[in-house]
Amino acid sequence: MYRYDEFDAQIVAERVAQFRRQVERRLDGRLSEAEFRPLRLMNGLYLQLHAYMMRVAIPYGTLSSRQLRQLAMIADKYDKGYGHITTRQNIQYNWPELIDVPDLLNDLAEVEMHGFQTSGNCIRNVTSDPYAGATADEIEDPRPTAELLRQWSTLHPEFAFLPRKFKIAVTASPNDRAVIKAHDIGIEIVKNDDGDVGYHIIVGGGLGRTPIIGQTVRAFLPREELLPYLEAILRVYNRFGRRDNKYKARIKILVTETGIEEFTRMVDEEYAQLKPLDIAVSPEEVARITAYFADPDYETLDNEPKAYLSEIASNRDFALWVDSNIAAHKQAGYAIVNISLKPLDRAPGDITSAQMRKVADLADEYSFGEIRTTHQQNMILPHVKQSDLPVLFKELQKAGLAEDNIGMITDIICCPGMDFCALATARSIPVSQAIAERFSDPERERAIGEMQIKISGCINACGHHHVGHIGILGLEKAGVEFYQVKLGGDASENAAVGKVTGPGFSQEELVDGIERMVDFYLDQRGEGERFIDTYNRLGMEPFKEVLYVD
Amino acid sequence: MSTLKHKGKGPQSLTANELREGLNVWMTEDLTWSRDFKDAMTTEDPDVMERMKHRGDTDEADNLVVGVYFIDIEPETGLPARYREKFRAKGPSIDTADLVEGS
Numbered sequence: 001m002y003r004y005d006e007f008d009a010q011i012v013a014e015r016v017a018q019f020r021r022q023v024e025r026r027l028d029g030r031l032s033e034a035e036f037r038p039l040r041l042m043n044g045l046y047l048q049l050h051a052y053m054m055r056v057a058i059p060y061g062t063l064s065s066r067q068l069r070q071l072a073m074i075a076d077k078y079d080k081g082y083g084h085i086t087t088r089q090n091i092q093y094n095w096p097e098l099i100d101v102p103d104l105l106n107d108l109a110e111v112e113m114h115g116f117q118t119s120g121n122c123i124r125n126v127t128s129d130p131y132a133g134a135t136a137d138e139i140e141d142p143r144p145t146a147e148l149l150r151q152w153s154t155l156h157p158e159f160a161f162l163p164r165k166f167k168i169a170v171t172a173s174p175n176d177r178a179v180i181k182a183h184d185i186g187i188e189i190v191k192n193d194d195g196d197v198g199y200h201i202i203v204g205g206g207l208g209r210t211p212i213i214g215q216t217v218r219a220f221l222p223r224e225e226l227l228p229y230l231e232a233i234l235r236v237y238n239r240f241g242r243r244d245n246k247y248k249a250r251i252k253i254l255v256t257e258t259g260i261e262e263f264t265r266m267v268d269e270e271y272a273q274l275k276p277l278d279i280a281v282s283p284e285e286v287a288r289i290t291a292y293f294a295d296p297d298y299e300t301l302d303n304e305p306k307a308y309l310s311e312i313a314s315n316r317d318f319a320l321w322v323d324s325n326i327a328a329h330k331q332a333g334y335a336i337v338n339i340s341l342k343p344l345d346r347a348p349g350d351i352t353s354a355q356m357r358k359v360a361d362l363a364d365e366y367s368f369g370e371i372r373t374t375h376q377q378n379m380i381l382p383h384v385k386q387s388d389l390p391v392l393f394k395e396l397q398k399a400g401l402a403e404d405n406i407g408m409i410t411d412i413i414c415c416p417g418m419d420f421c422a423l424a425t426a427r428s429i430p431v432s433q434a435i436a437e438r439f440s441d442p443e444r445e446r447a448i449g450e451m452q453i454k455i456s457g458c459i460n461a462c463g464h465h466h467v468g469h470i471g472i473l474g475l476e477k478a479g480v481e482f483y484q485v486k487l488g489g490d491a492s493e494n495a496a497v498g499k500v501t502g503p504g505f506s507q508e509e510l511v512d513g514i515e516r517m518v519d520f521y522l523d524q525r526g527e528g529e530r531f532i533d534t535y536n537r538l539g540m541e542p543f544k545e546v547l548y549v550d
Numbered sequence: 551m552s553t554l555k556h557k558g559k560g561p562q563s564l565t566a567n568e569l570r571e572g573l574n575v576w577m578t579e580d581l582t583w584s585r586d587f588k589d590a591m592t593t594e595d596p597d598v599m600e601r602m603k604h605r606g607d608t609d610e611a612d613n614l615v616v617g618v619y620f621i622d623i624e625p626e627t628g629l630p631a632r633y634r635e636k637f638r639a640k641g642p643s644i645d646t647a648d649l650v651e652g653s
């Protein structure tokens with residue numbers, strides 16, 4: 001795993017000291033709220049619906065056990081004993097007090113963490129494939145590239161006040177687990193016909209009030225050109241992005257209004273003017289960063305050892321958990337373990353401090369001390385021996401972390417909504433719980449198979465509802481919540497924005513309507529079809545008919 | 551913290567956030583702040599509102615609270631009229647804190 005060098009450590013330490021002084025000046029009135037607000041936001045501190053909220057960056061969703069233990073300690077010391085994993089792989093605390101935040105940041109800095117670039121119109125914390133470095137289906141580990149981008153974008157002076165926030169995601173797998181086409185820039189690490197590794201650069205994707213799927217601006221960018229080329233894109237955006245209108249200020253609007261051909265031409269023109277070698281990173285530096293992400297010391301093992309297979313054969317609960325929560329590892333005899341943070345009684349993505357400590361201990365014991373957070377608001381132990389899975393499963397059961405629903409109908413992405421968020425128009429957490437409750441029969445859930453329901457509490461779409469197989473948007477009219485439904489969204493490599501079905505529903509009507517659509521799908525599906533496949537085959541009309549039957 | 555959608559007519563209460571702790575507060579009859587909406591003073595009297603506003607502005611200038619604004623109150627229920635304000639008064643309908651041992 002990457003460890004901060006002395007520059008990172010110094011930057012973070014200086015920032016903590018600076019923020020401590022800023023808080024002091026705010027408390028004694030030398031700074032007004034208007035002056036202080038952007039300063040606290042630059043450190044990830046928001047003022048939400050009920051209290052301050054602290055968002056901590058987890059670069060590309062990779063955490064060490066030491067960091068997770070510290071996050072648990074912080075949850076206990078400064079908050080209410082839990083944290084919330086966001087759809088950008090970060091963690092949020094819902095109840096910190098301003099007077100504590102300098103100490104909180106200091107404790108974060110001890111484990112090389114902070115809240116930079118989790119707010120504001122800058123390049124935000126870079127996200128990536130949570131299976132990075134562990135999955136067989138990737139060309140290479142995408143995290144060295146993500147780390148390079150982190151170093152480049154951290155406090156980048158030219159891009160600290162962009163027209164709007166800017167999100168970058170990186171993957172190296174054809175199976176997109178990072179929703180790269182819904183980012184301002186999506187980067188896919190690819191190989192060209194000559195076998196060279198480079199970058200497929202996608203630009204202008206985004207969700208929010210105007211969902212747009214990103215388009216290719218460069219099909220193959222040689223590796224060493226990455227930073228200069230991104231610099232060129234950012235410069236074009238910085239110059240031509242719509243600063244006059246907040247709702248049109250994202251790069252997706254610029255790309256759409258300009259057209260991808262013209263936008264590409266503008267980027268190429270800018271690029272030609274840059275001296276690429278100025279900020280191009282040398283192969284030696286790339287190698288230095290990459291070395292931090294070297295494989296852990298795997299043992300040489302056989303795949304699927306007997307004890308593991310016999311546990312599957314004899315323990316049904318274990319077998320079901322393996323079926324849904326375990327993904328194939330590149331190393332024989334190892335597995336990627338998904339830990340669901342979607343039990344019925346919990347807001348999606350929430351994890352208590354005790355559970356964080358447990359996951360950290362389990363990571364030390366079974367996964368080389370490494371943990372991942374996912375944009376699906378779950379966690380991952382990336383490198384677990386298959387032979388350890390039975391005992392790991394028991395440990396997770398004891399900690400209430402063995403929910404076996406990854407990728408299924410109750411594994412719902414859900415933003416905090418009106419329960420916590422100052423921008424919300426409706427609640428989202430109770431809706432997700434009502435849906436999860438309705439489909440809580442495990443047999444039925446398995447029969448339904450892969451299904452992605454995503455819920456946002458307002459048009460900002462943090463809950464990714466545009467790309468849910470079923471997407472739900474919470475709205476309010478005259479003091480009454482109602483929920484709009486979208487169908488046919490897709491967050492995978494086949495990214496698609498769902499279509500609105502029509503008028504919205506109350507929460508109860510909504511859950512009934514979803515159930516009818518699911519039953520219809522079960523009735524109509526062809527061999528091996530998921531909900532989204534059946535939907536794509538039949539189109540919206542028949543689903544709409546059952547949704548609006550009453 | 552927009553006041554835009556409040557009509558500013560009928561019964562009003564004054565709300566803000568504590569600067570130091572961040573929690574929601576409402577102005578009480580003795581012109582102090584309470585974290586409990588039940589303690590909130592509600593009035594239609596312009597003179598009282600003027601005093602509340604003055605006190606709110608003073609407390610904001612003294613760095614005790616931030617984002618002071620009036621909210622509409624439903625005469626029938628005594629609750630905030632706007633949906634969002636109802637939630638600010640009620641607190642989250644679900645909070646994992648309630649599941650944390652010892653909380």
Ligand code: SF4
Pocket residue numbers: 415416417418421422423424425456457458459460461462463
């Ligand atoms: S989608 Fe809206 S309600 Fe949900 S977290 Fe984002 S801004 Fe808040």
